[in-house]
Amino acid sequence: MSKNQKWIGLVGNPNSGKSSLFNHLTGLRQKVGNFPGVTVDKKTGTYLSDEGETINLIDFPGLYSLYPNSKDEKLVVNILANPDDAFYPDKIVYVLDPLQLERHLLLATQIIDLGFPTIIAINMIDIAKENQLSINTAYLSKKLGAPVVQVSARTGEGMAALKAHIESKDFSKPAPLYSLNKEHKKIAKEVADAIQSKQGAELNDYNALVVANHYDWIEGISDNARQNAKHIVELNQFDKLDQQVQETMKRYDTFSPWIAKAVSKPDDSNKFISERIDRVITHPIAGPLIFFGLMFLIFQGLFSWTGYPMDLIDGAFAWLGDSVKYALGSGWVSSLIADGILAGIGGIVIFIPQIFFLFLVISILEEIGYMSRAVYMFDKLLQGIGLNGRSIVSLISGGACAIPAIMSTRTMKNWKERLNTIMVTPLISCSARIPVYIVLIAFVVPDETVGGIFNMQGLAFMGLYLISIVAALVSAFVFKLILKSDQKSYLMIELPQYKKPIWKNVFLTIKEKLWAFIWEAGKVIFVISIILWFLASFGPKNKMELAQKEAMTYSIEQNLSPEETQNFIAAKKIEASYAGHMGKFIEPVIKPLGFDWKMGIALITSFAAREVFVSTMATIYSIGSEDNESTIRDRLAKEVNLDTGEKVYTPAVAMSLLIFYLFAMQCMSTLAITKRETNSWKWPIIQFSYMTALAYIASLVVYQLMR
């Protein structure tokens, strides 16, 4: 992380194939972390050169220019305009799309003017060739004053040449391309003076001009320097918007003639194909229908195609638990491992097939370019409820996990729309709710097929997703009425030309997200499983022993079978445990919703993460019964009220629980992200309160109507 290692930065416009190039260079040797203090993904990676040297690469989020509005892009500018930043690149590989050469050169020339040793990598050269595009790289290189290489992250073409430039010890800075006018030069000089670089090096003119444009938000300058910059800008009546437009036009004027000379006009075959596809995909009527059909298929698939791998995992964990018990005997260690930790972890691992499937579909849609079409189609509708077309990306991703979904709002420029999206996205049923749904749906809907193909439970599953979507949209509308903002709202989104997915990209994305999910959820579940096991295995003073004795006496009196006796004793013991006491404590509050104290325990633990519901049930019931092999669902089905002898999991109770988990904010990680993204405690608290209130009221209504 220190400055004694050299960073090669990958910079480029969105859709330039920058990440594909990064994936091609680094493969599995990547790390995703956070930049200090901000939640923007920091993707770094390494590769080993032929000389055995480790090359460190950093993949910056895509941006269009150094004068951005969105949070993602601002972060990049913060680093690139600050030579003291720990991640300030020593060299930049500027990635661009040959079919969009002209507009992608805008940022390229800005990067060169910041004084970075720059390599221009013209990516997707295979597609350029298909479109009869030929580029005179020698000419462009001479004009830009930087090496220009043609590569393809898809075919690997040109990689050797690119690597040679990356590894070269030549760190000479290219000559500036844009000359500031007198007035701007004066401002730049004054700002450069005001901001003393820690290393003593003065900012170059263009760098100082960029800082002058962004003095109000740019990081890495002292408060004093910021005040001085403000003073300079005001004193000189610096009109930044005017400067930005002037500069942009001047840059186009400079390089447009170069392109006219160096680049043959491509045929429109690629664009033509994309437009042909869009004639159907974005058709005013067919488009939305296709979208909903696609979503329907995804959720049907999610429910019905992932059964087999899930059964395998289920079996594996049951076997593992038995093996532990067999190997370690029946002591408390074996109980902790088998009933606590393994049962808890197994409860989450089993849902990996579904989460994998969801992430797979979402990243393919993203990779081929479908997502921005959805943005185009639903902008008006979403605008009507206080969101933005771009919110659709968050809402769809929210179906997998609210955390990356909330992070994806960073491309939105309007704060009110962004905040609204953040507030309602956690209502969309995420993959952590899937486990709960799967366990409980069976108690409400029979496992039957209708119309020959559609699984009834699959349809109910779809129904739950629909309810969650409607709830999110209605809530957004309510927030629209509450939130105030007069900031302008923009759509303006590029519809990238369709391309075949690069599978390496898809699988690296899934791997990254899946791992983050398992690791984040796994940590919480691991700790909670141990705490729960303890709470369920021990009780205040001698209450557990007392309960056991009483239960034994009762069993003998009632002449129960050995199995019934065992279950009865186990149930009475858990009731007397710490966990039982906690559940009983909140029982009065949740009784109107139809929940008993055992569900109460699950509700308490689920406030950390909702998928803990299943592992809690696993922990509670595998302690409550010796029968470790039966799945949780079968176990719940057998559960009877000890006093009345009736089944506990009636359709009304199960439905009420389902509705509660559908609406309630039970995810600490999401609240933490909301806190970081909104930079205040206010919004996560509001989010938690409104969702939980919604859950309580909805469950209450459902239970009282159904029972």
Add this chain to the structure above:
Amino acid sequence: MTSLNDLKKGQKGRILSFENLEIEKAFLIFGLLPDVTVELKRKMPFGGSLYLSFNQTLLAVRRSEAAQVSIEIQ
């Protein structure tokens, strides 16, 4: 003034100027410069967004955004 918003489906127009610097900056980034010829490919109903095509770029914009761009219909 004729604006980008006045284009009918399949019609082309040449960009003349922008109503203000903010919208100009936003469009310039996508390479929509004065003199560029734009085609309106299609629009979403009920005042929904426009699907524009120019050079090698496909761009979705709101009608309110398009209304700030003055053009000459071709």
